[in-house]
Amino acid sequence: MHSKQQTKAPEFKTIPILVSLLLAGFIGMFSETALNVALSDLMNVLQITPTTAQWLTTAYLLTLGILVPISGLLLQWFTTRQLFIAALCFSILGTFLAAMAPNFEFLLAARIVQAMGTALLLPLMFNTILVIIPPEKRGAAMGLIGLVIMVAPAIGPTIAGLLIESLSWHWIFWLSLPFLVIALFSGIFFMQNVTEVTKPKIDILSIILSSFGFGGIVYGFSSAGEAEGWGSPKVIIAIAIGVVALVLFCVRQMTMKQPMINLRAFKFPMFVVGVLMVFICMMVILSSMLILPMYLQQGQGYSAFKAGLLLLPGGIINGLMSPLMGRLFDKYGPKWLVIPGLVIVAVSLWFFSSITVTSTVIFVIVLHSALMIGVSMVFMPAQTNGINQLPLEYYPDGTAIMNTLQQVAGAIGTALAVSIMTSGTKSYMKTVTDPADPLNIGAAFTHGVQNAFIFGMVMAIAGLVVAFFLKRVVVSHKTQASMH
Numbered sequence: 001m002h003s004k005q006q007t008k009a010p011e012f013k014t015i016p017i018l019v020s021l022l023l024a025g026f027i028g029m030f031s032e033t034a035l036n037v038a039l040s041d042l043m044n045v046l047q048i049t050p051t052t053a054q055w056l057t058t059a060y061l062l063t064l065g066i067l068v069p070i071s072g073l074l075l076q077w078f079t080t081r082q083l084f085i086a087a088l089c090f091s092i093l094g095t096f097l098a099a100m101a102p103n104f105e106f107l108l109a110a111r112i113v114q115a116m117g118t119a120l121l122l123p124l125m126f127n128t129i130l131v132i133i134p135p136e137k138r139g140a141a142m143g144l145i146g147l148v149i150m151v152a153p154a155i156g157p158t159i160a161g162l163l164i165e166s167l168s169w170h171w172i173f174w175l176s177l178p179f180l181v182i183a184l185f186s187g188i189f190f191m192q193n194v195t196e197v198t199k200p201k202i203d204i205l206s207i208i209l210s211s212f213g214f215g216g217i218v219y220g221f222s223s224a225g226e227a228e229g230w231g232s233p234k235v236i237i238a239i240a241i242g243v244v245a246l247v248l249f250c251v252r253q254m255t256m257k258q259p260m261i262n263l264r265a266f267k268f269p270m271f272v273v274g275v276l277m278v279f280i281c282m283m284v285i286l287s288s289m290l291i292l293p294m295y296l297q298q299g300q301g302y303s304a305f306k307a308g309l310l311l312l313p314g315g316i317i318n319g320l321m322s323p324l325m326g327r328l329f330d331k332y333g334p335k336w337l338v339i340p341g342l343v344i345v346a347v348s349l350w351f352f353s354s355i356t357v358t359s360t361v362i363f364v365i366v367l368h369s370a371l372m373i374g375v376s377m378v379f380m381p382a383q384t385n386g387i388n389q390l391p392l393e394y395y396p397d398g399t400a401i402m403n404t405l406q407q408v409a410g411a412i413g414t415a416l417a418v419s420i421m422t423s424g425t426k427s428y429m430k431t432v433t434d435p436a437d438p439l440n441i442g443a444a445f446t447h448g449v450q451n452a453f454i455f456g457m458v459m460a461i462a463g464l465v466v467a468f469f470l471k472r473v474v475v476s477h478k479t480q481a482s483m484h
Contacts, residue, residue: 012132016190018141021125022148024088024183027176028118029152031095032060033289034160035111038169041304045169046104058222059108060115064407065218067119069210072261072400074120075127076200079193083124088184091117095180099173126399130387131194136330139384143326146380147319154315154372157293161305195396206260209249216242217408221415230419262397265390270473271398273466274386275405277338280463281379282406283413284345284456288352288371290414291421295449296364299357299442313365318372325376326384333472334381341377342464344370349457353450357442378463382470389473413459417452424448 035042035056043053074083094114101107125145133141163171220238224230253259265271289311296307325337348371355364383402390398425448432440 012192012194013190014132016186017128017132017192017194018144020084020183020187020190021121021128022144023179023186024084024091024121025125025145026148026152027179027183028091028114028121029149030156030159031114031172031176032118032156033152034156034172035169038160038164038172038304041164041169042104042107046107048104052104054222055108056111058219060111060118061222061407061411062215062218063112063115064119064122065214065404065411066211067116068123068404068407069214069261069400070207071120071123071403072396073200073202073207075123075195075396075400076198077202079197080124080128080195081187081191081193083120084187084191085184087117087120087124088180088187089117090114090120092177092180092184093117095173095176099170099177101170123396123399123403126387126403127396128194130395130399135388138388139326139329139381140323141326142380142384143323143329146322146326146376151315151319154318155312158305158308158312161303161308165303165305200258203252203256203258203260206249206252206256209245209252210260213242213246213249214404214408216240216245218242218411221411224415224419261400262394263401265394265398265401268386268389269469270389270471271386273469274382274384274389275402276466277378277382277463278386278402279405279409280459280466281375281382282409283416283459284349284371285375285379285413286410287413287417287452287456288349288368291417291449291452292364292368294421295355295446299446299449300359310361310365311368314368314372317369318376321373321376322380326380329381329384334385335467335470335472337377337381338467338470339464341374341381342460342467344374345378346457346460346464348374349453349460352453353457355446355450355453357439357446378467382467385470385473417455420455421445421448421452424451 042048042056046053078086090113094110094112094117097110097113098107101110129141129145130138159175160169160172163169163175216238220235220242223232223238224235230236250263253261253263266275292311293304293307296302296310297304302310328337348367351367352371387395387398387402425444428444428447429435429440432444434440
């Protein structure tokens, strides 16, 4: 096998493959967050409550949480080309249906189809890059992925805000459509099959347990973050089912000859550290991505477009830093990036926890930019270092684990942040004499926001403790030596 790959390896048209993947990934990530800004608009147009509107985001996350764990299996059953074309067909169909959507139910169904495309695409993107790019250049390539994964959600709200003000929310989807079609055609022409199709046995029970496990946890935490609160039976039952199913799933994977996700990847200590770092980073990023626009719109009274614009510099800085961090990682290893990065994240969040109704715009922009620089120093270096320690045959499992836990971390992070914010707001309201006074409402909301940022800071400090265990991985696997 390896001698064949040795002669074949240099033939990968790396640049066109990367371009096709990154373009498709960019639009996938863009549509994941662009709708967040449109939610308040959609509530008016479609006559729905905030809890119902939240489902447009929750259903998307839920679909990813259920499908991404299966991706490791799909990568071994279908060729790279087949998966890429299928992912884009789902994305194009979902985006087209969403652009045409006349009502909420129709839009929700379209979002689920869209998410199916993204769920196939994300693990495929990571896995392909791991196979076609040698380990010593991998940091820079992962930096490019970082650019896509971070910039798209950052500019999503700004572009969406502009479209809503001048056209209608349907245009968020019409705008994405031509880019997806271009990505599909460039994929049809340039995409090559980079993995071997081994067709391992499909274990239906593993798929069911994984779906209930990850699905239950994402659903439970998302519901808690909405109106239900943690005491609601629905939340408790969903999380309980999720935890039990996950435990059973793990036990089953460890006892099978051909597991669906090979959990033995966790035997590699740097992979475990990488997973923990990515988990903490996603919780911090996604919770602050949700809380900051809310603070700007409700605490400071900005429009959706203005709130999006204020968060744009941070997002763009983060995207531009990602490739640079990738190159620094290739040169110096992870520790010198991750530890200072987490210090910057923790300090930014500490400053954010003193935010008030009168905080200036410059204060918010500078802190958000600092937070995003810190995140770019942690996210990709820790992830790349973790995956570098895995042997080649564990790549599909490693990417499936990383991508699944990112979705789970996103759901848990946003849910905890929103519920901490809500309870902070409520406890503040109990201390005031006139709860109807707009000044008190703003102050109470801001108090809740401060609490949510303190939670983020605690998470970052926990990450900092873990970061001291980071070691640079020297890739010396025979499999990789023979590949490149």
